[in-house]
Amino acid sequence: EADIYQTPRYLVIGTGKKITLECSQTMGHDKMYWYQQDPGMELHLIHYSYGVNSTEKGDLSSESTVSRIRTEHFPLTLESARPSHTSQYLCASSIGDGYTFGSGTRLTVV
């Protein structure tokens, strides 16, 4: 039973399109994160938030942007998708120790 939800699960989209990946959690966690992971490769932190109206860039440079208007919602937006954005995007939230991950969005840009 997931407490953190990501939609869509899979997305195939054309180059140049604007897309928003949704992430919502029902646990009231203040901290939320976006990771990018290519198949068989490590997780890279691209954005994080410690609470409403707080967003920071992560270790990996990304052309995406995020917003945190509500505690439970942390969407990630790509203004103009490119094939290099093809990857899996994982959202996570935490309170104290430990992360809970969503099931991820597998994005393919053609």
Add this chain to the structure above:
Amino acid sequence: RKEVEQDPGPFNVPEGATVAFNCTYSNSASQSFFWYRQDCRKEPKLLMSVYSSGNEDGRFTAQLNRASQYISLLIRDSKLSDSATYLCVVKDNDMRFGAGTRLTVKP
């Protein structure tokens, strides 16, 4: 140098084997330590936390050596279902993930 380094693997072992994974971390101020498991094309899930005194959960034993900044995971009597990537995770202000060690348990 990466903040969290793991054995690159992959490890291919027969069922019933004992396998050990090692991990080192660079930030001596790190506060908490974990092992996560990630199945192919799935999200990481917490396997176990790692405590200074060492801890065991069934066939899994985790050890922490703060002086050497070293963490280990031992899996005894490995099962086919143990096949996955094991991520070493270290927390300072945020979680730092290792690249993962891939394990395949063969019949």
